[in-house]
Amino acid sequence: KAGVTQTPRYLIKTRGQQVTLSCSPISGHRSVSWYQQTPGQGLQFLFEYFSETQRNKGNFPGRFSGRQFSNSRSEMNVSTLELGDSALYLCASSKGTRQDTQYFGPGTRLTVL
Amino acid sequence: QKEVEQNSGPLSVPEGAIASLNCTYSDRGSQSFFWYRQYSGKSPELIMFIYSNGDKEDGRFTAQLNKASQYVSLLIRDSQPSDSATYLCAVTATTDSWGKLQFGAGTQVVVTP
Numbered sequence: 001k002a003g004v005t006q007t008p009r010y011l012i013k014t015r016g017q018q019v020t021l022s023c024s025p026i027s028g029h030r031s032v033s034w035y036q037q038t039p040g041q042g043l044q045f046l047f048e049y050f051s052e053t054q055r056n057k058g059n060f061p062g063r064f065s066g067r068q069f070s071n072s073r074s075e076m077n078v079s080t081l082e083l084g085d086s087a088l089y090l091c092a093s094s095k096g097t098r099q100d101t102q103y104f105g106p107g108t109r110l111t112v113l
Numbered sequence: 114q115k116e117v118e119q120n121s122g123p124l125s126v127p128e129g130a131i132a133s134l135n136c137t138y139s140d141r142g143s144q145s146f147f148w149y150r151q152y153s154g155k156s157p158e159l160i161m162f163i164y165s166n167g168d169k170e171d172g173r174f175t176a177q178l179n180k181a182s183q184y185v186s187l188l189i190r191d192s193q194p195s196d197s198a199t200y201l202c203a204v205t206a207t208t209d210s211w212g213k214l215q216f217g218a219g220t221q222v223v224v225t226p
Binding site: 031033035042043044045048050055056058088090092094096097098099100101102103104105106107 | 145147155156159201216219
């Protein structure tokens with residue numbers, strides 16, 4: 001069974017630009033969660049999508065947004081990039097049911113210059 | 114107070130010894146508990162999950178959960194150099210937040226030959 005895939009793996013952007021990251025979950029998984037990982041803040045939850053609806057949201061500004069398509073693939077978008085947005089962005093897929101486990105993709109390393 | 118707390122380490126363990134990692138959480142309503150392993154530059158990899166009080170064993174790994182004390186631990190028996198990584202404790206907080214994992218800062222484990 002193929003794992004979670006994320007594209008692109010690396011991105012370099014400049015301040016003020018916007019970026020779109022993509023995540024394809026494990027086949028049959030309907031939930032995609034997004035996380036930001038930085039050395040200072042660790043792993044922080046951004047949002048979760050289940051059956052094309054945002055089900056949970058973390059404490060990030062509105063510049064961070066996402067969506068999920070009917071095939072469960074998800075994208076997240078960051079607008080007006082700031083230097084502090086440099087991070088490893090991870091998505092995780094699960095069936096989305098109670099007491100389920102999340103499996104992480106390889107991540108997208110975003111560098112904002 | 115952070116919602117999920119771990120000792121940051123590094124935890125130095127001789128090869129063949131037992132590594133003991135601890136995690137406490139603040140939300141008494143927490144439902145599910147996970148341990149992830151993360152190698153430097155890689156994404157988190159699920160190694161254990163536990164939902165009920167008591168012990169759960171899987172190979173060289175044992176997870177222990179005590180909901181009354183809001184405490185979850187991970188034991189790694191017969192530690193190997195390949196176990197050198199950061200171990201992340203993660204918790205799902207409430208019944209309607211299954212897709213949201215709250216992570217501790219991670220404990221770095223170094224297994225010395």
